Amino acid sequence: MSTHDIATSIERLAPEEGGWGLLSLEGGETPTAGVGPYRLALRRLRRNYTALAFGLLFLAIVAVCLLAPVYAHAIAHTGPNTQHLTETIKIGGKSRYVVSLQDVPIGPTWRGQFFLGADTQGRDLAVRLLYGGRTSLAIGAMAMVITVVLAGILGVVAGFFRGWVDGIISRVLDIIWAYPALLLAIALGVSLALGGVSIGPIHLHAGSIYVPAFIIGIVYVPYVARPIRGEVLGLREREFVDAARALGQSNFRIMASELVPNLTSTWVVFIALQLAQSIILEAALSFLGAGVQAPNASWGTLLSSGLSYFQKNPNLTLAPGIMLILTCLSVNVFGDGVRTALDPRAKVRVVR
């Protein structure tokens, strides 16, 4: 591991035109020609099997959730909100009630219909789990984009211009940061879930899944903007920024084409981290009733509605819980792998 690290870091120092490429520490290897940093990162990532496995797991979860309608239609033969309260299904020749006369829904059948069992309304849990996953993933992704874009703009602008611009932005961020994050999200969630919100031309109606996405996106801005500002403060003193300025590039151009690309490993870290964090916060909000509103379902709402029947039907609670853990774990581990591949010595890590 260590000799390999030295080798790659020397490769990284080597100029593009060969020559230096002979400087490879591992004997017997063919001389490496100059390789760009991204190709090197890809090469390192390809050797990190743990990260790749978790990346695949994440892709699989996304794919399965996207295919929810196909599963519902072709395999389970039911919809996410279709109730089968009074029906019976045949298992091994015996017919059983979907929801028993004592109001206990059927457990996992491990076959097409009611693969993971039914909920108390006689709805197919597996189908609802996949549809809920679509909501959770969509909200997580939207919130992540909002956070990273807003925080990116604020952080880069504050760090680049410093002075009073930085002063104003930093004070605003300080205030959101000091506001207990979960309480802010819940307060906004309860308030906006009832009334919707309009910002300029965009109007989000009450109960829309964009409301929690928007709230989560806003709440996390300071946690991302602060470290980015810090990095830009350092980057702006570097030679390539001086060079760009000497060439007469505009401030906007310097920020967009010099600073932003130089923060690549930071973007990667925050994209992964915020995706996982947003999915978790959405679940937490929905769990407390301040997130996704019925009839939409997400892993959080499935989990909290399952809790009332936890003792008799733990699968209603545990199934969405396990999906949540798997999704966030795969995002976090893959994100950390990409981060290590891009910059083994990065200051900003998936774990603070």
Added chain:
Amino acid sequence: MLRFALKRLASMVVVLFVVSALTFVIFQAMPNGNPALRMAGRTATQANIEAITKQFGFNKPIYVQYWRTMQQIFTGQISSYVNGQVNVLGQIKADLPVTLSLVLGAFVIWFVVSVILGLIGGYRAGKGIDTAITTFNFAGISAPVFVIGDILIYLFAFKTHIFPASGYVGIANPLGWAWHLVLPWISLAILYIGIYSQVLRSRVVDALGEDFVRTARAKGLSARRIALHHVLRTSLIPVVALSGLDIAGVLGGGAILTETVFNLPGVGYYAGTSIASLDVPPVMVITIFGAFLVVLFSAFADILYAVLDPRIRAAG
């Protein structure tokens, strides 16, 4: 130092003002937000509603209402909208021991466990045990507290009946107290164990490469003394600073999820039920309290950094 303290104090006042005002505005901006309607109950007459509106001043401009609420908070005379008999500060005072028991107990667990895991991971970096610890940490970071709580309840309360599933027993009965809190402590601690031991691990790896550790080794100090006095001391700095912030965050409402899962009548639980019933005064008090703790502990963290790390002091 005095300058620093005054500056911090001034910014703290501003932050607390904005946080409280923001809370007020969020709840005022709500549709059907007129609290008088809810307070009057279902069988209210128009006269009833008007009387309540007048009594609580809901018809006044928002800044007058805000000022009044703040006055009530700071004179300790603030009562709940939902139940006028309940003094909010009194209720929070009654709930605080529950939250303190939960948070401090969880803190002891997460701190001790992450120091142990962080040291092992750092010293054995790249080995099998390090991989195992890192995997555990990532799992802890990825698992929401309410999922861990549910799984623990399922395993230890429903399947095996080792621990109770919910409820709180006062500390007057220490055994029952700890008995009821074991599962909540673990659920809350797991996230922080993940974060802290991962931070500590990378700090330990860095410290092991530092000159002062090599010097200590060259002096012939015992491995144990080096680990505790040299490596751990420098590595703990960010962890101690983080601890302050996280304890502040959890005390100021962050324990809401754990308290909800385990039915613990603490401050977070109170915040949750108040938000759900749109009861503004408790939410105001708890957010102000939480923000106050966060600002206070971040100032504390800055000072601590300077005290513990001579390099920062020298850099001024």
